[in-house]
Amino acid sequence: MSEAFYSQARLYDLMFPGGGPAVDFYRAEALRQGGSVLELGCGTGHKLIPIASDGRSCVGLDFSAEMLAEAQRKAEERGVTVEWVQGDMRAFDLGRTFDFVFIAANSLLHLHETEDLASCFRSIRRHLAPGARFVLDVFNPSVCLLADADGVRRTRESLSFVDPDRGNVSVDVAEIYDASAQVTRGTWYLSTDAEPDFVVASIEIRSIFPQELPLLVSLGGLRLVERFGDWTRRPFARDSPLQLCVCE
Ligand SMILES: C[S@@+](CC[C@H](N)C(=O)[O-])C[C@H]1O[C@@H](n2cnc3c(N)ncnc32)[C@H](O)[C@@H]1O
Numbered sequence: 001m002s003e004a005f006y007s008q009a010r011l012y013d014l015m016f017p018g019g020g021p022a023v024d025f026y027r028a029e030a031l032r033q034g035g036s037v038l039e040l041g042c043g044t045g046h047k048l049i050p051i052a053s054d055g056r057s058c059v060g061l062d063f064s065a066e067m068l069a070e071a072q073r074k075a076e077e078r079g080v081t082v083e084w085v086q087g088d089m090r091a092f093d094l095g096r097t098f099d100f101v102f103i104a105a106n107s108l109l110h111l112h113e114t115e116d117l118a119s120c121f122r123s124i125r126r127h128l129a130p131g132a133r134f135v136l137d138v139f140n141p142s143v144c145l146l147a148d149a150d151g152v153r154r155t156r157e158s159l160s161f162v163d164p165d166r167g168n169v170s171v172d173v174a175e176i177y178d179a180s181a182q183v184t185r186g187t188w189y190l191s192t193d194a195e196p197d198f199v200v201a202s203i204e205i206r207s208i209f210p211q212e213l214p215l216l217v218s219l220g221g222l223r224l225v226e227r228f229g230d231w232t233r234r235p236f237a238r239d240s241p242l243q244l245c246v247c248e
Contacts, residue, residue: 002110003063005188005201009044009070014161015171018046021231022137025244026102030056033133035099040089040124041107045071045082052080059083061092089123090116097129103136109205112183114216121220134222134247140229140240141207149175149184166192182207210236213243222247 006012026047030037031054039048042060044067052058052075060082062068068084075082085094089103090111101124111117124134151174159171175186183206190199208216214224225248229240236243 002201002203002205005203006043006064007066008190008199008201009064009066011163011169011190011199012067013044013070014163014169015159016046018044022104023047023050025231026104026135027051027054029102029133029135030054030100033100035129035132036096038094038098038101038127040092040101040103040120041105041110042071042084043067043105043107045074047102047104048082049075049078049080052082053078059085059094059098061085061087061089061094063088089120091119092123092127094127097127097132099129099132101127101132101134106138106205108136109138109208112181112204112206114219117216118219121217121222123220125221128248132248135245136247137242137244138208138213140236140243141209146177146179146184146207149177149186151176153187153189163192166195166198168192182209208243210243213245217245217247 023046027050030051036057037051038059038061040061042048042062045060048058048060060071065086068086072084111120128134153172153174155170155172161169163169170191172189172191173186175184177184183204186203188201188203189197191197217224224245226246227236228234228244229236230242
């Protein structure tokens with residue numbers, strides 16, 4: 001249900017320009033681990049292009065042809081080689097193993113069913129070389145924030161951006177939290193003064209609560225060995241914004 005959202009790859013990059021501590025973290029992990037790198041749900045390559053520029057051999061897999069095309073365009077512009085693969089992280093077979101596999105920026109939360117998560121983790125396990133690590137980051141669900149998802153359309157000032165073709169773009173979001181599925185169902189509206197709602201796209205994101213995360217990764221034969229609560233590697237705690245998980 002989130003494909004239309006990601007079909008706007010250029011606008012995605014204007015809204016979420018990337019960079020910052022998340023890129024630094026994954027870049028450092030890839031360097032520390034050494035060898036080859038696989039990112040699942042790589043999008044437009046916010047993390048993978050900098051990692052490839054450090055000389056790592058990189059493969060990026062994503063569902064969206066539009067996100068991959070933008071990733072490839074940016075990599076070529078920067079003279080960086082990455083193998084971009086269109087595929088589904090729920091089940092994939094690249095026919096080789098990697099030293100470092102990661103899923104960044106809540107991409108994992110596009111898998112809503114437990115069986116899809118288990119199948120994704122099983123696929124990852126088959127792609128881990130001896131001694132390899134798998135790292136993922138997802139938000140730490142706050143019941144207060146989830147309860148705020150009341151379906152009312154509101155402007156998110158922090159997401160507004162300038163599109164060189166259109167001018168100032170404002171972003172409104174209306175979200176409902178489906179507690180039985182643990183899924184937040186959102187509709188995003190992008191508007192300019194001249195073109196109200198020129199994009200209306202839905203996006204659905206599951207919550208993974210802290211106690212279920214180790215159980216879910218274990219369904220795929222993986223083991224959670226470390227969990228940080230932010231990009232500075234502070235240990236995970238109840239008020240941490242993130243679950244930054246290292247698995248073997
Ligand atoms: C929030 S974006 C994150 C992109 C990138 N990881 C980053 O850090 O900027 C989520 C990405 O996951 C991809 N995605 C969603 N479901 C997927 C699936 N089942 N298999 C592969 N990619 C998927 C989307 O197409 C999108 O590019």
